[in-house]
Amino acid sequence: MTTDLLVARALTRRYGSLTAVDRVDLRVNAGERHALIGPNGAGKTTLLDLVGGATRPDGGRLHLAGRDITRLGPARRSRLGIGRIHQRPAVWPSLTALDNVIVAALPHRRVGPGRFHSRVRRPCLALLDEVGLTGGGTEAAAHLSHGQRRQLELAMALAGRPRLLLLDEPAAGLSAVEVHRLVDLLSSLPRTVAVLLVEHRLDLVYRLADRVTVLSDGRPVATGTPDEIRRSAAVRRAYAEAVG
Numbered sequence: 001m002t003t004d005l006l007v008a009r010a011l012t013r014r015y016g017s018l019t020a021v022d023r024v025d026l027r028v029n030a031g032e033r034h035a036l037i038g039p040n041g042a043g044k045t046t047l048l049d050l051v052g053g054a055t056r057p058d059g060g061r062l063h064l065a066g067r068d069i070t071r072l073g074p075a076r077r078s079r080l081g082i083g084r085i086h087q088r089p090a091v092w093p094s095l096t097a098l099d100n101v102i103v104a105a106l107p108h109r110r111v112g113p114g115r116f117h118s119r120v121r122r123p124c125l126a127l128l129d130e131v132g133l134t135g136g137g138t139e140a141a142a143h144l145s146h147g148q149r150r151q152l153e154l155a156m157a158l159a160g161r162p163r164l165l166l167l168d169e170p171a172a173g174l175s176a177v178e179v180h181r182l183v184d185l186l187s188s189l190p191r192t193v194a195v196l197l198v199e200h201r202l203d204l205v206y207r208l209a210d211r212v213t214v215l216s217d218g219r220p221v222a223t224g225t226p227d228e229i230r231r232s233a234a235v236r237r238a239y240a241e242a243v244g
């Protein structure tokens with residue numbers, strides 16, 4: 001049995017005369033890995049922004065676990081379980097990696113000072129370990145490489161114990177080793193976390209996703225399993241038109 005976690009209905013966002021996201025219906029089941037693909041400018045990042053709350057829709061509705069979140073801002077959505085990593089990692093550069101994760105974790109935990117170590121610090125160190133940033137306790141995040149910042153942002157998103165993780169091109173700018181680690185990490189996330197992933201690298205999409213939605217000019221042109229999408233004529237057409 002599947003349960004709808006995220007339901008978007010007729011979600012629309014315009015920029016002047018351009019409709020970047022055009023009446024999009026999208027469903028993400030609890031625990032599902034769902035990828036958004038499509039040519040440049042198809043509206044993928046705008047759709048993620050609409051789900052995360054960074055951008056307000058001009059039309060349509062958005063529900064998370066049955067609750068209407070259309071009018072909620074990003075902080076409220078984050079508290080309801082939507083975590084996000086961005087195309088350019090958003091971390092606090094002057095804080096250590098550990099402090100970044102603690103800052104991200106605190107709004108999601110009710111804990112008195114007496115239990116800070118066991119309930120916050122120790123789990124945050126464990127998260128750093130999980131994403132491959134062991135020992136990130138002392139140096140300022142400004143000194144981390146791009147790949148390490150991406151790992152840190154993932155630890156920060158996980159610290160909020162999300163039900164839905166939004167990933168915008170997580171493999172961009174990573175070395176082959178880092179991509180390998182990222183795929184292992186995303187594959188090993190518990191099924192209590194659903195993932196909505198925008199990624200240009202189709203090899204990664206096909207490995208990670210349960211279902212794929214293809215956007216073209218702001219419209220969904222196909223949704224299906226990786227196999228169905230690979231074989232879809234509509235998908236080939238959308239990409240072919242985009243490259244001319």
Ligand SMILES: Nc1ncnc2c1ncn2[C@@H]1O[C@H](COP(=O)(O)OP(=O)(O)OP(=O)(O)O)[C@@H](O)[C@H]1O
Pocket residue numbers: 015018020038039040041042043044045046047
């Ligand atoms: N803030 C903005 N102001 C004006 N136009 C915008 C804005 N953000 C996005 N757009 C336009 O909306 C359309 C969709 O952009 P979006 O970034 O969502 O596409 P995308 O599928 O993520 O593309 P890419 O794969 O290149 O990242 C594009 O034509 C883009 O130029």
